[in-house]
Amino acid sequence: MAELTVVIVDDHSIFRSGLRHDLDTTITVIGEAADVDGAVSVIAETRPDVVLLDVHLPGGTTGTAGGEDVLRRAAPLAPDTRFLALSVSDAAEDVVRVIRAGARGYMTKGASGSDVSSAVHAVAGGDAVFSPRLAGFVIDAFGAAAGETAQADDELDRLSAREQEVMRFIARGYAYKEVAAELFISVKTVESHVSAVLRKLQLSSRHELTAWASARRLL
Numbered sequence: 163m164a165e166l167t168v169v170i171v172d173d174h175s176i177f178r179s180g181l182r183h184d185l186d187t188t189i190t191v192i193g194e195a196a197d198v199d200g201a202v203s204v205i206a207e208t209r210p211d212v213v214l215l216d217v218h219l220p221g222g223t224t225g226t227a228g229g230e231d232v233l234r235r236a237a238p239l240a241p242d243t244r245f246l247a248l249s250v251s252d253a254a255e256d257v258v259r260v261i262r263a264g265a266r267g268y269m270t271k272g273a274s275g276s277d278v279s280s281a282v283h284a285v286a287g288g289d290a291v292f293s294p295r296l297a298g299f300v301i302d303a304f305g306a307a308a309g310e311t312a313q314a315d316d317e318l319d320r321l322s323a324r325e326q327e328v329m330r331f332i333a334r335g336y337a338y339k340e341v342a343a344e345l346f347i348s349v350k351t352v353e354s355h356v357s358a359v360l361r362k363l364q365l366s367s368r369h370e371l372t373a374w375a376s377a378r379r380l381l
Contacts, residue, residue: 166286169193169208171201171232172216172248177271181214181248184275189282197221201232206239211286214278215265217249217256227256233263244285248278252293266369267291280337290369292335317378320362328355332368333375 166189170178173196182191193208195201198221205213213236219228233245247260247268257268266285269278270293281291318326324345331341338352345352356368365371 164188164283164286165190166212166282167192167208167210168212168214168282169195169201169204169210170214171195171205171219171229172214173197173219181275181278184278185282186276186279189279198228198231198235202235202239205232205236205243209240210243212282213243213245214248214282215245215260217247217251217260227259229260229265230263233260233265237264246281246285246291248273257292269293277337284368288367288369290335290367290372317363318380321359325355325359325362328352329359329371329375330380332356332359333372333380335372 168185168189168191170181170191171194172178172181175196178194178196182194185191192210193204195204196219198219200221201213201215201219213232215229215232217227217229219232222228222231229247229249237243237245245265247257247265248271249256249268250271251257252270260268267281267290269281269291273281273293284291321329327345328341331344332338336344338349338356341352342349360366360371363371363374365374
């Protein structure tokens with residue numbers, strides 16, 4: 163895996179310390195912050211590849227949870243930086259609001275260090291990543307907004323039955339190893355199916371696949 167830099171934004175120092183320790187060796191933490199103003203400052207100064215961002219932070223404007231303020235203020239100052247929300251909250255409103263503000267994914271704090279590390283690499287590569295139970299919130303919110311109906315028969319015919327199964331899991335935000343466990347196949351086989359799905363549907367990333375499936379009410 164490529165070497166990546168991250169900034170951790172969370173108001174609990176013990177959590178920041180633990181996360182720093184749990185991230186894999188390909189990820190270097192180059193900054194930390196505990197509130198909105200501190201986060202904006204360190205992100206603008208360091209311009210990391212990825213920001214691990216708590217949703218609920220002190221210093222937010224009235225009516226926001228804080229994480230949204232960081233996204234709106236810091237993103238223009240570090241245009242190549244990606245943001246991955248990492249929160250104890252699994253409330254639909256928190257998930258949807260922070261994604262609308264510009265985060266590329268949302269993980270709950272129950273995720274393991276290896277899962278967060280994988281998510282950091284995926285987000286840095288342009289994919290969208292969600293804890294499996296949270297993906298449905300995003301699909302419902304953005305699929306409804308799109309107002310599109312299912313028109314996927316011809317496109318689905320390009321995929322084998324197994325590729326359709328893999329496609330649905332991946333579009334819902336499952337990691338490759340989680341799909342492998344669900345379908346009793348190897349991770350390498352999952353990777354091969356995902357490559358085939360993206361090629362046949364003429365898509366370039368998991369993020370595009372989620373949007374494609376959502377628009378067609380396939381999830």
